[in-house]
Amino acid sequence: MAKRHARYFEWVASVHPYRRDCVARLAAAAKPGARAIKWLPSSMGMDPASKLCDPFYEALARLDLPLITHAGLERALAGGDAQELGNPLRLRRALDHGVRVVIAHCASMGKDLDIDRGSGGPATGSFELFARMMDEPRYVGKLFGDLSAMTQSQRAGPALRRVIERDDWHPRLLNGSDYPLPGVFPLYSVDHLVELGYIERSAAPLFRGLREHNALLFDFVLKRSLRVGGKRLAASVFETRDFFLRAPAVAAARTRSLAPLAGRGPG
Secondary structure (H helix, E strand, C coil), X not given: CCCCCCCCCCCCECCCCCCCCHHHHHHHHHXXXXXXXXXXXXXXXXXXXCHHHHHHHHHHHHHCCCEEEECCCCCCCCCHHHHHHHCHHXXXXXXXXXXXXXXXXXXXXXXXXXXHHCCCCCEEEHHHHHHHHHCCXXXXXXXXXXXXXXXXXXXXXXXXXXXXXXXXXXXHEECCCCCCHHXXXXXXXXXXXXXXXXXXHHHHHHHHHHHHHCHHHHHHHHHHHCCECCECCCHHHHCCHHHHCCCHHHHHHHHHHCHHHCCCCCC
16 A cells, blocks of 8 residues: 555554564565554563564664554553553663664553562553653663554543653654544543643634544644643654654665574574
């Protein structure tokens, strides 16, 4: 689809890091232009903190391909007992390998064990764990947050307020739509956002009309209109193209350099 409509679309791939051929599959995705790798650990059954991921992380870092991965409580797809795999702290391994990591929804829902304090660490808000890593100087330029779904009724609370207020984070936040969910009416409530003070009551009819007309436009205009104490999301949050672009010559050279590693996936 992206190839047929290249004027409008780019694409990302999903490769499981436990595959024996994961590095070769990654190179095969990068060569025709994949812009990132997407994971949902709780549903895909991979532990981002496992040493099995190391060859994949090394390849991602060499290709400078970002990893977009869900964290925190996941309800969109079945996760069952694997929800712990969405602990944001488990992504330290990827970051420490030099991978650019984008945490979907800024881990804005659920709780995870604070494994920084050991395997018996206390249950802590997933967003608080994300925020801790965002404030670590060593992850500046490596750790990013994605804003998709953060205006959903279940997420549009303290976490959304914090990402608006923390303008020092804005250069590391990326807008995402989570399409088609903005068009699923029970998940989003304009009235709830008015009650929370994020948008003016007088603007509510506009947003309702936009949502019925075009869910993507609704999501975009809504996020551009959010206000907390006079602060708003910076324009750079919505200018994501440069984050995903790689210089063609550099990308090609890095892809070629992975050829000797093909087939050396974990296991």
